[in-house]
Amino acid sequence: MIKIIERKIKDVEALENAILVEGLPGIGHVGRIAAEHIVREFKGEKFLELYCYDFPPQVLVNENGTVEFMNNEFYIVREPVQMIVVLGNTQALSPIGQYYLAEKLVEVGIKYGAKMTYTLGGFGVGKITDVPKVYAAATSEELANKLKEYGVEFRKDGGGIVGAAGLMLTFSKLNGIEGVCLMGETPGYLVDPKSARAVLEKFSKIVGFEIDMKELEERAKDMEKFLEKIRKFEEEVMMQQQPKPPSDEDLRYIG
Amino acid sequence: MIKIIERKIKDVEALENAILVEGLPGIGHVGRIAAEHIVREFKGEKFLELYCYDFPPQVLVNENGTVEFMNNEFYIVREPVQMIVVLGNTQALSPIGQYYLAEKLVEVGIKYGAKMTYTLGGFGVGKITDVPKVYAAATSEELANKLKEYGVEFRKDGGGIVGAAGLMLTFSKLNGIEGVCLMGETPGYLVDPKSARAVLEKFSKIVGFEIDMKELEERAKDMEKFLEKIRKFEEEVMMQQQPKPPSDEDLRYIG
Amino acid sequence: MIKIIERKIKDVEALENAILVEGLPGIGHVGRIAAEHIVREFKGEKFLELYCYDFPPQVLVNENGTVEFMNNEFYIVREPVQMIVVLGNTQALSPIGQYYLAEKLVEVGIKYGAKMTYTLGGFGVGKITDVPKVYAAATSEELANKLKEYGVEFRKDGGGIVGAAGLMLTFSKLNGIEGVCLMGETPGYLVDPKSARAVLEKFSKIVGFEIDMKELEERAKDMEKFLEKIRKFEEEVMMQQQPKPPSDEDLRYIG
Amino acid sequence: MIKIIERKIKDVEALENAILVEGLPGIGHVGRIAAEHIVREFKGEKFLELYCYDFPPQVLVNENGTVEFMNNEFYIVREPVQMIVVLGNTQALSPIGQYYLAEKLVEVGIKYGAKMTYTLGGFGVGKITDVPKVYAAATSEELANKLKEYGVEFRKDGGGIVGAAGLMLTFSKLNGIEGVCLMGETPGYLVDPKSARAVLEKFSKIVGFEIDMKELEERAKDMEKFLEKIRKFEEEVMMQQQPKPPSDEDLRYIG
Structure with missing residues (x-):
């Protein structure tokens, strides 16, 4: 069992007929940019934070001297459609x-x-494409066939969907509801607002709402700056890892 | 404790005197091909799925736009002999x-x-053999000696049997029943229907049933195509692994 | 769940209004040197030891033939200010x-x-600095702004604080109290009493007590000698790791 | 929590005043050879087996077609002194x-x-020594000083004792009894009966019993042959590790 702490931010009543939307960090940060844009545009209210004991064991440091905790956040959106949106600065490690x-x-x-x-x-397709396709x-x-009418593609690579975007489909099924993953084509090594926009366009058409895209690119740029810093931090962490304890590998069978 | 969810597919009554047969993915996919052939030929009915929290954290994507969950499946076979057969697309990771x-x-x-x-x-023997031997x-x-009469070999390499094929023997013993592992010689780097056929021939002779082998090779070819795709997907996953969080290694002892 | 055993060393009554101070091993051993100096100068009494099942699976050997267990220790300091100080020879591994x-x-x-x-x-800044800055x-x-008045800096690198120094802030917040991390600039590859001293000077000013620094350097030298030995031991462990069992990696999917 | 199954082999009554002796696989297999020799010479009776879910996930194959389970075994020795001896073919992995x-x-x-x-x-000292010293x-x-009278050495390397040999001292202390580790000098890369003999000589003198050493070398040779086979098996396992699932590393943060 891996412990997950719920921290309630606000009392909210359950919605009647909502969709659960996931936008955690992942390849090209496509889902994250798209889901954050939804929350910002529709003034989603944060009502719950999750602290998982398998998140990176750290806090992030902001320029104003405060710390940012590693967590996942739930936002409630009531209009134009009911949504429970999951954002966050990390996925679980293992x-x-x-x-x-x-x-x-x-x-x-x-x-x-x-x-x-x-x-x-x-x-991730490893190269930049002019008009990113959206796969579903x-x-x-039955659901897949319905999606096809909205112009999404089906993947023919026999591959998979890794992390929360994949496993939330498994747990949706196991809990009696259906699920869809929308994937925007992306090079894989860049933060990709264009792909996020393509995903968002399909998503809004499928679910049936309109959303203004003006500020999406700007937000993506902020995220890129932030991620650049994180990347630098990780390099430093790697540089600084001493003193280092014997690794699990080394510890085996020495007696 | 590692959580394993049971998803009941069909109500079935327990058999009276069945054998438990395991054919999960492994070297040369020998066991998997053999066990799948048994299920197909004898029209095994799926009655239960297991979802283990230590399976790869992903879903696979089919060409028709549906997802395939990572799981292990139980099939019941009533004729010609009573069998509970375990198939699946994965073993546990750790x-x-x-x-x-x-x-x-x-x-x-x-x-x-x-x-x-x-x-x-x-x-795995690292080379192709014309007539693959079957080891037990x-x-x-007492059981080993009885098997010898069916022309199986005993391994002299002092090695082991790793994964479910080995540990299910341990847990059989711990639960008061006996167990046998049948291993077909195989190069180790190929999907190997010939080895699967050899295992199946010994197995059917030992247990006492006849099985038609006509479609085994065809099924193995389908599996090979599928695995080729998975292999490609894994390569992509490796290519795309960015942004990457600091590894466990890096995180230790920095403070 | 990862088991942690409490071993009571001494019955003590809870303080009324204490601060919790953490000085576990970490980069440059800055926190460890500073916190140990506090405990020594103010005659802190050890009252509790923690044994975590995720500490390195070993004991250390002293020159007098006794063993030193891997653990974290709690000390109570009553004057000049109430403190609960955490020392120890390790952090958790995973x-x-x-x-x-x-x-x-x-x-x-x-x-x-x-x-x-x-x-x-x-x-860690990767280079030696004459007058190490102290970051907070x-x-x-609100708290960050108050700290600024004591001449601490805010980090602009967008990075993080890894290990107990970071996560104890998370759990402080989750348990309803506030927290601060003070970080002394340090090259990262040396035991650094100068940085420890800088941290201690800020810390004592912020909290409001005076502390004699005479013996800090001496204590840091002892620690350095000790760590040098540990480093040698780790190299030996690496050399000696045979016989070696198949690694997790190797064990997967062989059947 | 990591599950450990107890399998009772024989009902035995608790001894009145026994010593617990550990001889699991480790560097040079020194402890294992010494403890097995004690069990064989004094006709120890196996009364309990432990199956830990963190042992290597495999069974070993014997030349007579049977499998050997990975486990730890408890033997009871009543004469010449009361002992509970732990043997086994593995330690825990993590x-x-x-x-x-x-x-x-x-x-x-x-x-x-x-x-x-x-x-x-x-x-392990990395080189062969004519007369292996025994460290304690x-x-x-108090206990360390008493041992010194028997001619054991104290280590000056500041290192540690890794695995069961170290941690059983920790848990002895936590459970209110004292413990001693005896370590025979050994090159580290060989099965070392000479070192095992040296340890056994000190051990028998300290505890106060006599033991015939005639068959120790022979038994060590058998063990060496067996370990040689295991080593070969591990190399094969490494060779055969395909198909291989995406590693934990690869799976992170792809979405």
């Missing part, structure tokens, strides 16, 4: 942690009224 | 996960009437 | 272990009267 | 598993009458 977290994310979503799950992410995968064939 | 999963597989088998366990697998290992000397 | 340990450290601190947390550590990060903006 | 296992080993020992713990092992480390200074 495979087992990813299972426990995805299970929790879906359980909270359902508790607050979600009747269906949409996970948003990127599909669904928990039932 | 050593601990493999213990919990093997324990569960044996417990479910016994619950549904298994009085003995057969695990089917490959034994058993949980008692 | 990310999950670090979460469970940090949670426990904060819970024990609060149980014994802590109303606020200070974690002391180093901030806090769990609220 | 740091956490090593903690849970060591805790269990000590708990079982105490349950069956152990009032003191001796762990036997090797101390104890859980109290």
Whole structure:
């Protein structure tokens, strides 16, 4: 069991017929940019934070001297459609942690009224494309066929969907609701607002709402700056890792 | 504790005197091909799925836009002999996960009437052999001697049997039933229907049933195509792994 | 869940209004030197030891033939200000272990009267500086602003604070108290008493006590000698790791 | 929590005043050879087996077609002195598993009458020595001083004792009994009966019994042959590790 702490930010009543939307960090940060844009545009209210013991064991430092905790956040959006949106600055680190977290994310979503799950992410193709395609995968064939009418593609690579975007479909099914993953084509090595926009366009058409895209690019730029800093920090961490304890590997069988 | 969710597909009554047969992915996919062929030929019915939190944290994507969950499946075969067959698209990732999963597989088998366990697998020899030998290992000397009469070999390499094929023998013994592993010689780097056929021939002779082999090769070819795609996906995943969080290694002792 | 055993050394009554101070091993051992100096100067009494099942699986050997257990220790300081100080010879090895340990450290601190947390550590800059700056990060903006008046800096690198020094801030917040991390600039590859001294000077000014620094350098030298030995031991461990079992990596998917 | 299954082999009554002796696989297999020799010479009776879910996830294959399970075994020795001896073909793989296992080993020992713990092992020095020294480390200074009278050395390297040989001292102390580790100097890369003999000579003198050494070398040779085979198996396992799932590393943060 991997412990996950719920920190309630605000009392909210469960919605009647919401969709659960996931936009955690991932390839090209496509899902994250798209889901954050939804929350900002529709003035989503944060009502819950999750602290998973398999998140990176750290806090981030802001320029104003405050710390940012590693967590996942739930936002409630009531208009134009009911949504429970999951944002966050991290996914779980280990495979087992990813299972426990995805299970929790879906359980909270359902508790607050979600009747269906949409996970948003990127599909890395290793090169830049002018007009990024949007791929879809669904928990039932009927659902997949319906999605096709909106111009999404089906992947032919036989590959998979890793992390929360994939496992939340598994736990949706296991909890009796259907799920869809929308993946925007993306090079994979860049923060990609263009792909996020493409995903968002399909998503809004499928679900049936309109959304202004003006500020999406700006927000993506802020995120890019932030991620650049994180990247630098990680390099420093790597440089500084001493003194270092004997690794698990080394410790085995010495007696 | 590593959580394993049971998803019941169909109500079935326990058999009276069944054998538990394991054919999960492994070297040369020998056991998997053999066990799938049994299920297809004898029209096994799926009655239960297991979702282990130590499976790869992903879903696979089919060409029709649906997702395939990572799981292990139980099939019931009533004729020509009673069998509970375990298939699946994965084994558990970590050593601990493999213990919990093997324990569960044996417990479910016994619950549904298994009085003995057969695990089917490959034994990698690093080169192609014209007529693959079949090796056996058993949980008692008496049983091993009986197997010898069917022309199986005993391994002299002092090695082991790793994963479910090995641990299900451990948990069979711990739960009061005996177990046998049948291993077909295989190069180790190829999907190997010829080795699977050799294992199946010995297995059917030992247990006492006849099985038509016509479609085995075709099925193996389909599996090979599928695995080729998975392999490509894994390469992509490796390419795309950015942004990357600081690894466990890096995080230690920085403060 | 990762088990942590409490071993009571001495019965002490909870303080009324203490601060929790963390000085576990970390970069440049800055926090460790500073916190040990506090305990020695103010004659802190050890009252509790923690044994975490995610500490390195070993004991250390002293020159007098006794063994030193891997643990974290709590000291109570009553004058000049009330403090609960955490020392120790290790942090937890895995990310999950670090979460469970940090949670426990904060819970024990609060149980014994802590109303606020200070974690002391180093901030690696990769080069030697004449006058090491002291950086601060806090769990609220109000607190951060107050700290600024004492001449601490805010980090602009967008990075993080890894291990107990970071996570104890998370668990302080989750348990309803505020927290501050003070980080002394340090090259990162040396035991750094100068940085420890800089941190201690800021810390004592912020909290409001005076502390004699005469013996700090001497103590740091002892620690350096000790760490040099540990480093040699680790190299030996690496050399001696045989026989070696198949690694997790190797064990996967062989069947 | 890491599950450990107890399999009772024989009902035995607890001893009144026994010592717990550990001889699990480790550097040079010094402890293992010494402890096995004790069990064989004094006709120890196996009464309990432990199956830890953090042991290597495999079974070993014997030449007679039977399988050998990975486990730890408890033997009871009544004469010439009361002993509970721990043998086995493996230690736990992960740091956490090593903690849970060591805790269990000590708990079982105490349950069956152990009032003191001796762990036997090797101390790798990287070169062959004519007359291997025997080093000791104890859980109290008083005990260490007593040992010195028997001609054991104290280590000056500032290093540690890794695995069960170290952690069983920790859990002895935590459970209210004292413990000693005896380490025979050994090159580290060879199975070393000479070092095992040296340890056994000191051990028998300290505890006060006589033991015939005639068959020790022969037994060590058998063990060496066996380990050579294991080594070959591990190399094969490494060769055969395909198909291979995406590693934890690869799976992170792809979405």
